[in-house]
Amino acid sequence: MASRGQETKELILANTEALVLERGFAGTSIDEILKLTGLTKGAFFYHFKSKAALARALVERYWQQDYAMLEEFSRRADELSEDPLQSMLIFLKLFEEFIEGLEEPPAGCVFASYVYEFYQFDDGIKQFIADGFKQWGKMYQQRIEKIAAKYPPKIAIDAGELAETLMCIIEGGFILSKSLCDTSLTARTVRQFRRHLQLVFEP
Structure with a gap:
């Protein structure tokens, strides 16, 4: 069973992939990722520096x-x-x-x-x-x-x-x-x- 941390990391990656495939990496901002996932900046930067x-x-x-x-x-x-x-x-x-x-x-x-x-x-x-x-x-x-x-x-x-x-x-x-x-x-x-x-x- 995946831990809560693993689930959060996967949530970020899955949603980021969708955004990247739609608009490219340069066109994908961290703010957009946070809006899509409902996470805070602290949660994001805990997993990705x-x-x-x-x-x-x-x-x-x-x-x-x-x-x-x-x-x-x-x-x-x-x-x-x-x-x-x-x-x-x-x-x-x-x-x-x-x-x-x-x-x-x-x-x-x-x-x-x-x-x-x-x-x-x-x-x-x-x-x-x-x-x-x-x-x-x-x-x-x-x-x-x-x-x-x-x-x-x-x-x-x-x-x-x-x-x-x-x-x-x-x-x-x-x-x-x-x-x-x-x-x-x-x-x-x-x-x-x-x-x-x-x-x-x-x-």
């Missing part, structure tokens, strides 16, 4: 939650099939179903929001974001390499570039789905990537 400390905690929280979700999809996919191609297709299908189950388009990606405002952040946060993207890419690349080892591709491919393509599809899908108010857009683009893998690798 500065807005910079909040920025770091927010990006770490986003990474932990997002990577945990992808690891869960990966675990479930591997349980359902030991075949590397089928496991990857299931993994992508699970992600599609998650997106399609949302009532509203994804609010966006905290990493992307920070990248748009890189001038706001120190080198530590910039490196954390870069390392996070690399870790996501590594997960996808390792899966694609296992597929290629078992199923010779019908066209020349680069596992790293395919992994980058998938990340671009997901990140770009978030932007477009929010702009066009289309909840299923990201799922559709991931579905096209899944079909591309089938065309490239299926015997």
Whole structure:
């Protein structure tokens, strides 16, 4: 069970994330966070010594939650099939179903929001974001390499570039789905990537 302090910290982070995805980090003030959470400045600064400390905690929280979700999809996919191609297709299908189950388009990606405002952040946060993207890419690349080892591709491919393509599809899908108010857009683009893998690798 979370302590009261942990609950307060999570309240601040959850509400700050919503504000950042809506108006950016620079456009989010501590006063707005306090108004949204109903907390005092004393309560806020007890948990975060500065807005910079909040920025770091927010990006770490986003990474932990997002990577945990992808690891869960990966675990479930591997349980359902030991075949590397089928496991990857299931993994992508699970992600599609998650997106399609949302009532509203994804609010966006905290990493992307920070990248748009890189001038706001120190080198530590910039490196954390870069390392996070690399870790996501590594997960996808390792899966694609296992597929290629078992199923010779019908066209020349680069596992790293395919992994980058998938990340671009997901990140770009978030932007477009929010702009066009289309909840299923990201799922559709991931579905096209899944079909591309089938065309490239299926015997």
